[in-house]
Amino acid sequence: MIRRIVVALLACVLSVDVSGQIPQASFDLSELRRLPVLDGNRYKPFDAYARDWVTAITGELTPKRPVPGSAPAKIDPLLYYLDWMWNPNAARAESCILVDTPGARTMMGLAPDKIESQRVSYDFLTGNAEYNRLNAELRRRPGASLNKDETELRQVTDRKNRLGEIAGLNPGWENVPDEFRGGPTFVPPKAQPVVGEEYHWGTIANLPNFGYPAEKTDAVLAAWKRLGTAWKAVDAGAFTSAAKDLRIAVDTLGARGYKQELIDREVRFLAANPFSHASWLYTLSIILGIVAIAWRNRVFHVAAVLPSIVGLGYHAWGLAERTAISERAMIGNIYESLIFVSAVTVFIAVVCEAWWKSRWFLVVGALLGMVALKVALEHPTFMPPGISTLQPVLINNFWIHIHVPVIVASYAPLALAAVLANVWLVMRTFRPESCPQLREVARIQSWIVAPGVILLFAGLILGGIWADQSWGRFWGWDPKETWGLITMLVFVIVIHGRWVGWLRDFGVSIGNVLGGASLLFTYYGVNFFLSGLHSYAGAGDSAAGVSIWQKVPGWMWAYVVIQIVIVAAATIRSKAADGGVASDGLGRA
Amino acid sequence: MTHSEPASPTAPARKGGLIDAGPGTLSPVFAFLIAFLAIDVAIIVVPWFLERAEGGPWASPDRVGFLAKTMATSLAFGLVGALGAESRGRTPWWFLAGHAGWCVAVGLAVSGTDVRHPTESMLAAIATGFAGTMAALWASGSPSATPWIPGPATRAVGRVTHAIGNLWFGIGLLVALTAISAYGTFYEESYGTKAVQHAVYRSWWFGGLFFVTGLSMLAATFRKWPFRLEQVGWLTVHAGLATLTVGSMMSLLLGMEGAVTINEGSTARTIGLATRSQIVVEERRLDPDGKILSNRLLTASPTFDLDPAEKEPTERFTIRPEGETPFDIVFDRYYGTGRYRQQWTDRGERRRIGVESEVTFVNAGRTELLRLDDTDIPSTQFGMGNFKFEAYLLPAPPEMFEALHRNTPSEWPAKVDVCDAHGAVLVTLDVPEPKSGRAEGEPSPLAITATIPGTDVEVALTAWADNLAPEGEDKTFRDTSPGNPSNPAVAVRLKSSKGEDRLNALAFFEDEFSDRKNPYKLRLRAKPRIDVPGGTLLFVDVDGTMKWVYAKADGERLHGGVVPGEKLALPMPAITITPTAVFRKLAIEEAFDFVGYKADMQATHFRVERDGKEVAPSRWLALENQELNTRGFALGQRVYRVSWTPKPADLGFSLTLTDFHRDFYPGSAQARTYESYCVLKHPLKFPNGADIKIDMNHPLRLDGWRLYQARYAGEGTTTILQVNRDPGLALIYPATAIVFLGMIVVFFMKKPLTRLRKDLEARGVPTSAHVWRALGAVVEVGAGPVLFGIAVAVGLNPQGTWGFVTGFLLVVIAPILSVVRWNRRWPTPETAQRTSA
Known part of the structure; x- marks a missing residue:
C-alpha cells in the first residue's frame, strides 16, 4: 500500500x-x-x-x-x-x-x-x-x-x-x-x-x-x-x-x-522548482512518520526521516539560489518568509528529533513545513513568487539580516509547540492522560517552547535595534511588534503557570494553542488586518467602511472553529474522566 | 546562602542572614526598598503626567533627570544604612536616614533651586544621603544589647510588599498587559498611531500598570530569599526585566519623537514633535518701511487633536489684542485624515480665467483633474512613463494663436504698414528674414527707409526682434529669444523737419505708442511660427474664446476649440483629455472632507467669534501641509494669522540642507536610497559648521538627539528627517542582554546548576563559593554576547559577512558551547555518587 x-x-x-x-x-x-x-x-x-x-x-x-x-x-x-x-x-x-x-x-x-x-x-x-x-x-x-x-x-x-x-x-x-x-x-x-x-x-x-x-x-x-x-x-x-x-x-x-x-542561474533555478519538490518529499515523510508512530516501527521511522532530509536539502539549496540571484536575503514579502519559515521548521524538527529522540517532532515539523510551502506555492495572485526589489529602508542594513531570520526561526518552534498541543488535545479526547504517548507529547511541547521564547525575545530585541537604526526608535508599539510581544507574553504566562503548578499538561496544551493562535495572528493577521510599518505593500487595504471582520478570510474562521472543537472535545472527555473536575487549570491548583 | 542561623529567644528569627518578620511578610530591608521605590517613583511621575501637556517644569527632562538620579542614590544609601543597622540588631528604619537625601531633593525641586543651581542641588542631596548613612552605620557601630524586634508597622509594610509579589497577582498583571496591548492594536487600526499612543500606550494608567508589574516582579524575587544557586538564571532574568522597566520609564518620561522638514538652502533649529501640536495666533502689521511686524498673541497646545473619535470638538481660545475688544478662536472640527477639496466656480469678483479638464490614462485606468488658471500656476506637468505632456494656459490675440498652431515655417518678407490716424495705409515696407545665429538680446539690424507720400517724413526700419522683451523698462530694443518669434517687433524711426520719433511696431499687440501725438500708426504684418517644445498642450484664451494647441514631438501642431464635455482630438491614444469647464471669473473655495480617523492629513476648522457671534470668515487648517497650516483673517482694522504646527522642540544646533539626493532602481521611479547633505552648526562642538551626510543607514547622533533620513517631499528638494531622543536606551540595551542571558541559563542550565549546588552542599563549601560559582556560570554563558555587545556599543558596527560570522560565533555558538559543556560536566561520576549518597 x-x-x-x-x-x-x-x-x-x-x-x-x-x-x-x-x-x-x-x-x-x-x-x-x-x-x-x-x-x-x-x-x-x-x-x-x-x-x-x-x-x-x-x-x-x-x-x-x-x-x-x-x-x-x-x-x-x-x-x-x-x-x-x-x-x-x-x-x-x-x-x-x-x-x-x-x-x-x-x-x-x-x-x-x-x-x-x-x-x-x-x-x-x-x-x-x-x-x-x-x-x-x-x-x-x-x-x-x-x-x-x-x-x-x-x-x-x-x-x-x-x-x-x-x-x-x-x-x-x-x-x-x-x-x-x-x-x-x-x-x-x-x-x-x-x-x-x-x-x-x-x-x-x-x-x-x-x-x-x-x-x-x-x-x-x-x-x-x-x-x-x-x-x-x-x-x-x-x-x-x-x-x-x-x-x-x-x-x-x-x-x-x-x-x-x-x-542564467535564475533560469536553472526556475527549471529546478526546488520548493515544490521539497513539499512532496515532506508529504511522503508525514505519511511514513505516522505509520512509524502508529506501529512503533523503526524501519518506517528511518524511511520517514530520509525524505525530510532530502527535501530539506532541496529546500535549502532553493533558498541559497534565490538569495544569490536576488542578491539579498529572503525577507522581502510573505511568500519568501513562508518559504523560509517552512525550511526552519523542518530543520528544527529534525534537530529536535535527533536530540530528544521523539518521533513526533518529524511528523509535526514536516506537516507544518508542507502546509506552509503549499500555502506559499498555491496562491500566486496573493503572494506572487517573482523576485522583487526592496523598500529603501530594508536595503544594506546589517540588522535586518539578523532580525528577520531570528524572528522567523522563533516562529518555527512555537508553531511546533502549538501543533503538538493540538496533537495532545486530540489524543486526550481518546486516551487517558496517563498514556505514555500523551506524556511524551506533553513533555516535548514544553521543551520546544523554551528555545522558541528565547528566539522570539532575541528577535524582538534585534528588531528593536534595527528599528532604532532605521526608523529612529527602539520600540514604537507598532502592531507587528506589539503582537510579537503579546505572543511572547502568552507563552511566558503559560511557562509561569506551569512552574507554579497552576497549569498541568491539559492547561499547558490549551495555553500553547492560544499561543499558536496569537502567533498566527502576529505572523499573518497583523500584515493583512492591521496597517502599520510591517504591512506588506498592496495587501494592507484599509478600505473605508469595511470592518475588520469582513476582511478575515474563510480559512481563518475554519481554523478558529477547529481549535474550539478540539479544545472543547478534550475538555469534555477530560472532565468526564475526572468525575466532573478538570484535571488542572482553575479546577485544581 | 542557604543555612539559616538558629533563632535565640531574644534575637528575631533570621532567614538567609536577614531578619524574618514572619510568614507572609517580606524581610524589612526588601520591604522598605520596594515601598520607598513605589513612593519615590510616584512623586516623580504624578506631577510629570499632570504637567506634560503644557510642558511645565515638572515635565522637563532636567528635573526628571535630577529627581531620578537623587532617587537612585537615596535608595542605595537607604539600603546600605538599613543593612548595616539590622545586621547589628538595630532597627532597619535607619533606612530613612540614608534616604533623607531624597527629601532634600524634593524640597529643592519644589523651590526650583534644582534648575538654578543643578550641580549644587545634586551635591546637597547626595551629601545628605551620605551623612544619613554614616549616622546609621555609626549608631549601629556596636551590637545592640536588646536586639530589635519587628513591630506592627514594619510587619504591615512587609505584608503589603509581600502581597505585591503574589504570583497570581503577577500573572494577572501580565494577562492584563497582554489584553490591553492587543486591544491597543485594534484601537490603532481604527483611530491611528497618534491616537493610540495618547489613549493607551503613553497614558498614565498604562505606564502605571507597567510599573506595578515591574514592582510585583521585584517583590516576587525577594520572596524567594534566600536564593539558591540554581536560581541564578531566574534572578538574572528578573534583574534584567527590572532594569528594562526602569529604562522604559525613562524612555516614557524623557524621550522625544518628532520630525524635521528642511528645504534645500534653508536651515532648521527646531523639530516638530509627533505627539503634540501647537496653535499660534499673531497680529500682523506693516511698519512704515513696509516691513511685516508680527506680534504673537497666543501660543497653546490644543487637545482637540488628541481624540480623533470626536470629529466636532469645541475648543475655545480667547485672544486679547492690545487696545482691542477680545475675541475667541473656536476650533470646531478635527479630522484625522481630511481630503483637501478645491471647488472652482465662476462666482469670482474679478476677471480670472481658468480651465478644468479630466485627464484619463487609459491603460493605467486612472483619471486626474487638470486645473489651469492664468494667475497662480503657470504650468502643470502630467503623465507617466513615456507619455508626458506639459500644459499651460495663456491669453493671446488671434495673430499669436495663429503663430502658435502654424504648421508651415515663418513667412518672409514681413510687412510694416504706416497708417494715418484712421487706419488708411500710407506706405508699406518689406522686412527681410532676419539674421540667424544672434546672441541673446541682440536684435537683427535693418536699414530700410521710405518716405510717406506727400510729406517729408522719412520712415526707417532700424532693427528686428523675434521677441521684444515685454517690460522694456530701459527702452532699449532687445531681442530676448532670437530665432523664436514669440513677440516679433520692428524698431521704427520717423524723421521729419519737425523732429524725430522712435516707435516699435508689434505683430501681436497694438502699437504701444498709438496714443502719441504723432498722427501715424504702425502695424507689423508678420506670419511667424512660435517655437513650442514637443509634448506641450496650450489652452489659449483668444479674445474670450478658449482654444487649444498641441505641439507634437515631430513639430506638427494640432489645434481646435475647447467645448466643455468634448474630448480634445490629441494624437495620444493612451491619454484622453476632456475639458469640463471654462471659467471667466474664477473663484477658488477650499474645504476638507472627512476621510478617516487616523492622523494622516489632519485638518481642523476654526470660527472667529466675539460675544458668540461670528465676526470673520471661518477657515480650514491642515497640520501636515506647509501651505495649508497657516490662514489669516481681517477683523476691524487689523490682520491676524492663525497657524497650526507640530509642537516645536529646540535642537540646540542648526542644520542647513545644501543638497538632497535620490537614487532610483533601474526601470522605475522607485527610489533606492535618499541622502541629505547638510551643514551642521553647533555653538560649542561645531561653531564654524561641518559638512555632513545623513542617509538611510547613517543617522546623525549629537547631544542625545538622533536624526534619521526618513522620507522626502516634493520633487526631491525637501528632506524629512525623523528625530528621536531616548535616554532610556542606555539601560534598555544592557537590560535586554541580561534577560536574554538569564533565559538561556533558566531554560538550559537549571539541572546542572542544581547538581552543582547539591555537590557543594555535600562538600560543605561556604556560601560565598555558591555565589561565585553562580556568577561564574552566567558570565561564562554571557561572555561571547557581552563581548559582541560591547563591540557594537563602542561603535564597531558589524557589517557584511565577517560581521555576521563574528556575531554568530560570539552570540550563538559560544553560549551553546558553554551550555553543552555545563550539561556534560554536571553530574560527573563522582558528584553523581556524592549527591545520591
Whole structure:
C-alpha cells in the first residue's frame, strides 16, 4: 500500500511536467529563456518575466490553456506568452483573464459560481458595457474607498492591460507594424543608467527610436522578424537559430547593469522548482512518520526521516539560489518568509528529533513545513513568487539580516509547540492522560517552547535595534511588534503557570494553542488586518467602511472553529474522566 | 546562602542572614526598598503626567533627570544604612536616614533651586544621603544589647510588599498587559498611531500598570530569599526585566519623537514633535518701511487633536489684542485624515480665467483633474512613463494663436504698414528674414527707409526682434529669444523737419505708442511660427474664446476649440483629455472632507467669534501641509494669522540642507536610497559648521538627539528627517542582554546548576563559593554576547559577512558551547555518587 502511495506521489511529481497542446511545444526555448529583460525594477530572464506576467494574468503558476472540446491543458508559461504575442487574434478571444471573486463576476453579469466564469477573454471585457461603465466609475475613486470586489475589478483591468501589452492589443499599439507589436521590454536604450535618473528598457517597437547605428538596429529587427516567422511557420530549426541570433544581436547593443550569469542561474533555478519538490518529499515523510508512530516501527521511522532530509536539502539549496540571484536575503514579502519559515521548521524538527529522540517532532515539523510551502506555492495572485526589489529602508542594513531570520526561526518552534498541543488535545479526547504517548507529547511541547521564547525575545530585541537604526526608535508599539510581544507574553504566562503548578499538561496544551493562535495572528493577521510599518505593500487595504471582520478570510474562521472543537472535545472527555473536575487549570491548583 | 542561623529567644528569627518578620511578610530591608521605590517613583511621575501637556517644569527632562538620579542614590544609601543597622540588631528604619537625601531633593525641586543651581542641588542631596548613612552605620557601630524586634508597622509594610509579589497577582498583571496591548492594536487600526499612543500606550494608567508589574516582579524575587544557586538564571532574568522597566520609564518620561522638514538652502533649529501640536495666533502689521511686524498673541497646545473619535470638538481660545475688544478662536472640527477639496466656480469678483479638464490614462485606468488658471500656476506637468505632456494656459490675440498652431515655417518678407490716424495705409515696407545665429538680446539690424507720400517724413526700419522683451523698462530694443518669434517687433524711426520719433511696431499687440501725438500708426504684418517644445498642450484664451494647441514631438501642431464635455482630438491614444469647464471669473473655495480617523492629513476648522457671534470668515487648517497650516483673517482694522504646527522642540544646533539626493532602481521611479547633505552648526562642538551626510543607514547622533533620513517631499528638494531622543536606551540595551542571558541559563542550565549546588552542599563549601560559582556560570554563558555587545556599543558596527560570522560565533555558538559543556560536566561520576549518597 505504501508502495502504491509512493508510486502515486511520484506520478504526481512527474505530472507537473508541462504538455504543450500547441504545435510549437517542441521548440527549443533555451536561448529565449535567458534573454535579459528589465521589468519591475529588476533585470530578469525572459523566462521569469513570462512567468510573472502569465501568472499575473491567469492567476496560476503552471497555467492551463483552454482547449476547445476538452479539458484545459497545462502549458509552459513562456510558450503561452509567445503564443499570445505572435497570435494576438487568438489571444484576444481566449478566456485566460482571471476574475477571482464571485462578487466581481456578478458585477460583470457573469454567473458567479460557474467554472466558465472564472476566466474571461480580452474581447469579452472590451465588449462588456457594464464592465466598462464600472471601470470608468472606479477610475475616479481613490483606491482606499474600494471594497473587495471593486478592487478585484481593478485587478481584472490590470490583467487585461497586461495581456493587451503582451499581444499588442491595447490602444496605442495600432500604429506599430504587426510584427513589432507587444512583447517584453528587452531592448536597452543607448544611454547607460545614470545614478539619480530614471532608466527604462523598451520593447522591440522602441528600438528604431533609440539611436543605435543602423546595422545594430537592423540585426535585432531582422532576428526578431525571423523568430516570428519561424514561430508562425512552426519551423523549429529556424526558430532556434533566430533565437540565438536575437540574443547575440541584443547583446551587441552593449547594455550594462545586468549579469548574464545571474540571469542564467535564475533560469536553472526556475527549471529546478526546488520548493515544490521539497513539499512532496515532506508529504511522503508525514505519511511514513505516522505509520512509524502508529506501529512503533523503526524501519518506517528511518524511511520517514530520509525524505525530510532530502527535501530539506532541496529546500535549502532553493533558498541559497534565490538569495544569490536576488542578491539579498529572503525577507522581502510573505511568500519568501513562508518559504523560509517552512525550511526552519523542518530543520528544527529534525534537530529536535535527533536530540530528544521523539518521533513526533518529524511528523509535526514536516506537516507544518508542507502546509506552509503549499500555502506559499498555491496562491500566486496573493503572494506572487517573482523576485522583487526592496523598500529603501530594508536595503544594506546589517540588522535586518539578523532580525528577520531570528524572528522567523522563533516562529518555527512555537508553531511546533502549538501543533503538538493540538496533537495532545486530540489524543486526550481518546486516551487517558496517563498514556505514555500523551506524556511524551506533553513533555516535548514544553521543551520546544523554551528555545522558541528565547528566539522570539532575541528577535524582538534585534528588531528593536534595527528599528532604532532605521526608523529612529527602539520600540514604537507598532502592531507587528506589539503582537510579537503579546505572543511572547502568552507563552511566558503559560511557562509561569506551569512552574507554579497552576497549569498541568491539559492547561499547558490549551495555553500553547492560544499561543499558536496569537502567533498566527502576529505572523499573518497583523500584515493583512492591521496597517502599520510591517504591512506588506498592496495587501494592507484599509478600505473605508469595511470592518475588520469582513476582511478575515474563510480559512481563518475554519481554523478558529477547529481549535474550539478540539479544545472543547478534550475538555469534555477530560472532565468526564475526572468525575466532573478538570484535571488542572482553575479546577485544581 | 542557604543555612539559616538558629533563632535565640531574644534575637528575631533570621532567614538567609536577614531578619524574618514572619510568614507572609517580606524581610524589612526588601520591604522598605520596594515601598520607598513605589513612593519615590510616584512623586516623580504624578506631577510629570499632570504637567506634560503644557510642558511645565515638572515635565522637563532636567528635573526628571535630577529627581531620578537623587532617587537612585537615596535608595542605595537607604539600603546600605538599613543593612548595616539590622545586621547589628538595630532597627532597619535607619533606612530613612540614608534616604533623607531624597527629601532634600524634593524640597529643592519644589523651590526650583534644582534648575538654578543643578550641580549644587545634586551635591546637597547626595551629601545628605551620605551623612544619613554614616549616622546609621555609626549608631549601629556596636551590637545592640536588646536586639530589635519587628513591630506592627514594619510587619504591615512587609505584608503589603509581600502581597505585591503574589504570583497570581503577577500573572494577572501580565494577562492584563497582554489584553490591553492587543486591544491597543485594534484601537490603532481604527483611530491611528497618534491616537493610540495618547489613549493607551503613553497614558498614565498604562505606564502605571507597567510599573506595578515591574514592582510585583521585584517583590516576587525577594520572596524567594534566600536564593539558591540554581536560581541564578531566574534572578538574572528578573534583574534584567527590572532594569528594562526602569529604562522604559525613562524612555516614557524623557524621550522625544518628532520630525524635521528642511528645504534645500534653508536651515532648521527646531523639530516638530509627533505627539503634540501647537496653535499660534499673531497680529500682523506693516511698519512704515513696509516691513511685516508680527506680534504673537497666543501660543497653546490644543487637545482637540488628541481624540480623533470626536470629529466636532469645541475648543475655545480667547485672544486679547492690545487696545482691542477680545475675541475667541473656536476650533470646531478635527479630522484625522481630511481630503483637501478645491471647488472652482465662476462666482469670482474679478476677471480670472481658468480651465478644468479630466485627464484619463487609459491603460493605467486612472483619471486626474487638470486645473489651469492664468494667475497662480503657470504650468502643470502630467503623465507617466513615456507619455508626458506639459500644459499651460495663456491669453493671446488671434495673430499669436495663429503663430502658435502654424504648421508651415515663418513667412518672409514681413510687412510694416504706416497708417494715418484712421487706419488708411500710407506706405508699406518689406522686412527681410532676419539674421540667424544672434546672441541673446541682440536684435537683427535693418536699414530700410521710405518716405510717406506727400510729406517729408522719412520712415526707417532700424532693427528686428523675434521677441521684444515685454517690460522694456530701459527702452532699449532687445531681442530676448532670437530665432523664436514669440513677440516679433520692428524698431521704427520717423524723421521729419519737425523732429524725430522712435516707435516699435508689434505683430501681436497694438502699437504701444498709438496714443502719441504723432498722427501715424504702425502695424507689423508678420506670419511667424512660435517655437513650442514637443509634448506641450496650450489652452489659449483668444479674445474670450478658449482654444487649444498641441505641439507634437515631430513639430506638427494640432489645434481646435475647447467645448466643455468634448474630448480634445490629441494624437495620444493612451491619454484622453476632456475639458469640463471654462471659467471667466474664477473663484477658488477650499474645504476638507472627512476621510478617516487616523492622523494622516489632519485638518481642523476654526470660527472667529466675539460675544458668540461670528465676526470673520471661518477657515480650514491642515497640520501636515506647509501651505495649508497657516490662514489669516481681517477683523476691524487689523490682520491676524492663525497657524497650526507640530509642537516645536529646540535642537540646540542648526542644520542647513545644501543638497538632497535620490537614487532610483533601474526601470522605475522607485527610489533606492535618499541622502541629505547638510551643514551642521553647533555653538560649542561645531561653531564654524561641518559638512555632513545623513542617509538611510547613517543617522546623525549629537547631544542625545538622533536624526534619521526618513522620507522626502516634493520633487526631491525637501528632506524629512525623523528625530528621536531616548535616554532610556542606555539601560534598555544592557537590560535586554541580561534577560536574554538569564533565559538561556533558566531554560538550559537549571539541572546542572542544581547538581552543582547539591555537590557543594555535600562538600560543605561556604556560601560565598555558591555565589561565585553562580556568577561564574552566567558570565561564562554571557561572555561571547557581552563581548559582541560591547563591540557594537563602542561603535564597531558589524557589517557584511565577517560581521555576521563574528556575531554568530560570539552570540550563538559560544553560549551553546558553554551550555553543552555545563550539561556534560554536571553530574560527573563522582558528584553523581556524592549527591545520591
